Amino acid sequence: MDSDVDGERIALLRFVERFALALREAGMAPMPARVIAFALADDADRYTAGELARGLGVSPAAISGAVRYLVHVGLLLREREPGTRSDLYVLDDRDLWSRYMTAELALLQRFVQILDGGIEAIGLDRPGGRRLAETRDFMAFLDEEMGEAVRRWPAERDRRAAARSAEASPAG
Amino acid sequence: MDSDVDGERIALLRFVERFALALREAGMAPMPARVIAFALADDADRYTAGELARGLGVSPAAISGAVRYLVHVGLLLREREPGTRSDLYVLDDRDLWSRYMTAELALLQRFVQILDGGIEAIGLDRPGGRRLAETRDFMAFLDEEMGEAVRRWPAERDRRAAARSAEASPAG
DNA sequence: AACACCGTTCACAATTTCGTGAAAGGCGCG
DNA sequence: CGCGCCTTTCACGAAATTGTGAACGGTGTT
Incomplete structure (x- = not known):
């Protein structure tokens, strides 16, 4: 057929x-x-x-x-x-998503820069400025955490792929 | 003035x-x-x-x-x-970004679901299917990692805020 | 050296999205 | 109970975006 x-x-x-x-x-x-x-x-x-x-x-x-x-x-x-x-x-599938995420992280860094500018303009003595500072901290934190996750991904990927083939042909 | x-x-x-x-x-x-x-x-x-x-x-x-x-x-x-x-x-600034990220993570879970459907339709015995599986693993991994990061954020936020006020009025 | 093929760029038409103005709907106040 | 204020909804015009067709440019081939 x-x-x-x-x-x-x-x-x-x-x-x-x-x-x-x-x-x-x-x-x-x-x-x-x-x-x-x-x-x-x-x-x-x-x-x-x-x-x-x-x-x-x-x-x-x-x-x-x-x-x-x-x-x-x-x-x-x-x-x-x-x-x-x-x-x-x-398609370089081994590092495809790592590379993509690395590029995405640049956007987070841009957030941090823009927020730094805003904090400077507004000042930490104002509620708005304090909120921007907290937002800045969050973006920076997320950038660090995701950067580390991306760095861990290759090893994690191999482990999950191994788990998948073990499941396909269970040897004990 | x-x-x-x-x-x-x-x-x-x-x-x-x-x-x-x-x-x-x-x-x-x-x-x-x-x-x-x-x-x-x-x-x-x-x-x-x-x-x-x-x-x-x-x-x-x-x-x-x-x-x-x-x-x-x-x-x-x-x-x-x-x-x-x-x-x-x-603006509930204490958990603003945590809540937002949690909502964003739902999108990642949707990716995983869509990819599961694609893998089922295509099969793991084809190169395309294997690539989808790897993509699925990455999305799931990212979802887990970001979820953990979001959970760690409240403590991290307080630490960074404390560091900022210590810098503003150094006591030793 | 002219030809043939493939990808890119350009300008256009169509769709979609965006924000406004006007009308409608709620809710508290007189 | 009617009035007035504020928000929301609806329909419209404007602007941006999308994908196509046609012309252009580059490259290998005959």
Whole structure:
């Protein structure tokens, strides 16, 4: 029955839309969200821009900006195979999310800077200034904690992957 | 000299815009971002909708949806003083950010659910499925780590506040 | 050296989102 | 019980964003 590849494809695209929707709620633009969702869920580990466009059924033009953003935030790597005329967008899945979170943490540091400016302008002798200071402390704390978590992730990932394969083939 | 209150007000609004811009990059809509930035930085610890509208120089209509969202995510509390006809929006600054983060963590749990569905549909025997599983593990890990960090925050906040006042009046 | 192919950029059309103004709804007060 | 104030809701106009189609640029191929 050829394991109807068409049904699998629409199931894949359905998941892509669901996942992309959640990514959008987390602040990502629609097209980058779709592209990274598709790249993750489909089976290749490297795609040309054209493959992404055909796979998602969107125009190549829409891919361009999306992959630029995704490369910028570290979710895709751009590579070039010698002797070919198209860039390859690579999922470096070992450190994918670490890199992404590291980029996200920069936003937290920006919060801290902006708040420092506000505290200086308002002064710690005012209720507003004290609240900004407390907010600043929280952002800095979160930045430290998440930075440490990201650093722990590689080891944790291996442990969970091992647990998953142990569960798949329990040896005792 | 009356410490020109007008200059202070525009300085305040300038900070509000800067802070709100960063909040927008983190995914918040413009008006809620401005409202919470203003509420934090100004000196009152409770505001009516009208005060927020006048303070920001926007229409009361714009406040309505913004405060509904902010109450929903836990950044503002709605209160009602007996014998008055307007709700009060209160900054409960002691647990403000803890509550907010807790709400944010729900999004991470949703990621995990969506990814579980995708893994089931695609299967762990395919590269895409394995990548989704790794992504799922990361989201779950981050959820746990951030949850713990949020739980540690109250104690950490007090420690940092104490350090700040010690710095302000060094006693030895 | 001209061709063919692929990705990017540009300008446009369509959708969505945002904030305002006007009308409606509650609630306390006279 | 009616009035007045404050908030909310609704519909609209404006502005920003999104994705497409067409032209452009670069690169390998014949």
